Amino acid sequence: MRIEKLTDIISLQRSVEQANVDHLTTVRQVIEDVQKNGDEALFNYTEKWDGVKLSSLQVTKEEVEEAFASFDPQLIQDLEEAAANIRAFHAQQARQDIDFPLAKNSYIQYKISPLDAVGLYVPGGTAAYPSSVLMNAIPALVAGVNRVVIVSPPSKDGKLPASVLVAARIAGITEIYKVGGAQAIAALAYGTETIKAVDKITGPGNSYVALAKREVFGKVAIDMIAGPSEITVIADHTAFADEVAADLLAQAEHDRFASSVLITTSDRLAEQVAVEVEKQLLLLPREEIARASIENFGRIYIAESLEQAVEAVNDLAPEHLEIITEQPEELSKKIRHAGAIFIGRFSSEPVGDYFAGTNHVLPTNSTARFSSGLCVDDFVKKTSIVYYSEEMWQEQYPKIARLARLEQLEGHARSVESRSWDKGDSKND
Incomplete structure (x- = not known):
């Protein structure tokens, strides 16, 4: 390794694969193909790039059970203990709703809600990463996400690595698909006949996966471009x-x-x-x-x-x-x-x-x-809630109207002023 005296700024410029123009062109073509042709595109790309012709995309319960039964019991115990540690730490991150009372029987709130569905990308091919399953799945489950999906490229035998399936079972994930690459990201973002779309995609991958996540951002949320x-x-x-x-x-x-x-x-x-x-x-x-x-x-x-x-x-x-x-x-x-x-x-x-x-x-x-590492906050959304009583409105609306007119938004001012006190009890007679 090269030894140097430390200067004020360290500069190690790395060639970032994600910037590869040819990769980006391919990714965009794949996403368009998956949007247009759904499962057919997924099967075609899996055969082309992973070298395996699948008859079904979804991992069966029997495949998971077979993987679990054949796996080293000591490693199962190790993964279970690791999962317990991850779950215990992330449980401390869980947020509570905020209820903030105001004067005159009014209040504001901050509501914490889990996302409906998230997709977890687990790298595959020449290696298997059960730790990625645990690190992505457990915070989502702690957050209360109802539907957690795993996608991962199959091996040449048409299966996912046993360690990935074991980790998924330990985490509590049952919806697992044998598809990887940019096509998997497109399927999670837009949905196909077999894979229902999700709200957020997390997990690491190669340059094609990273580029695909960047391309679908906005249609779905993503964790980061790693x-x-x-x-x-x-x-x-x-x-x-x-x-x-x-x-x-x-x-x-x-x-x-x-x-x-x-x-x-x-x-x-x-x-x-x-x-x-x-x-x-x-x-x-x-x-x-x-x-x-x-x-x-x-x-x-x-x-x-x-x-x-x-x-x-x-x-x-x-x-x-x-x-x-x-x-x-x-x-x-x-x-x-x-x-x-x-x-x-x-x-x-x-x-x-x-x-x-x-x-x-x-x-x-x-x-x-x-930015920060993945955590429970990445799998929830926060909604503010406002309740003003009539008494609170009466006291505050002139101030709100003045601020609206300061910004030359007359419609905003009229909106808050329109709750007139002289309308009587009639609503829509």
């Missing part, structure tokens, strides 16, 4: 080089465009981590991917002080931040911008990815400056 994974580690002389290197590679193995950054006050640690990264790369099953990430978007920066390191992190606003220093908790209080923060030697980022209970769907590409 970019490649990122980690920044702040470490001092107390950190162990082999552990830091492993943490950097844990993100690098995700994607060729992933970014792994170490900011340290220790010259010695910087040199040791660079050696360790190379040593561990040779033993990593996904070495080719991780090496491309490290060579292009991996950096080790030497900071003059931890204060300078914190300033750099707040500029970078990384998806994941680990703090491995003598007093990590104190340092964490100075961080303003990060998707998730992992404090201390034993809180490496995968703890949050899989088990602690926090959500691993997080903002990337420095969007942690203004």
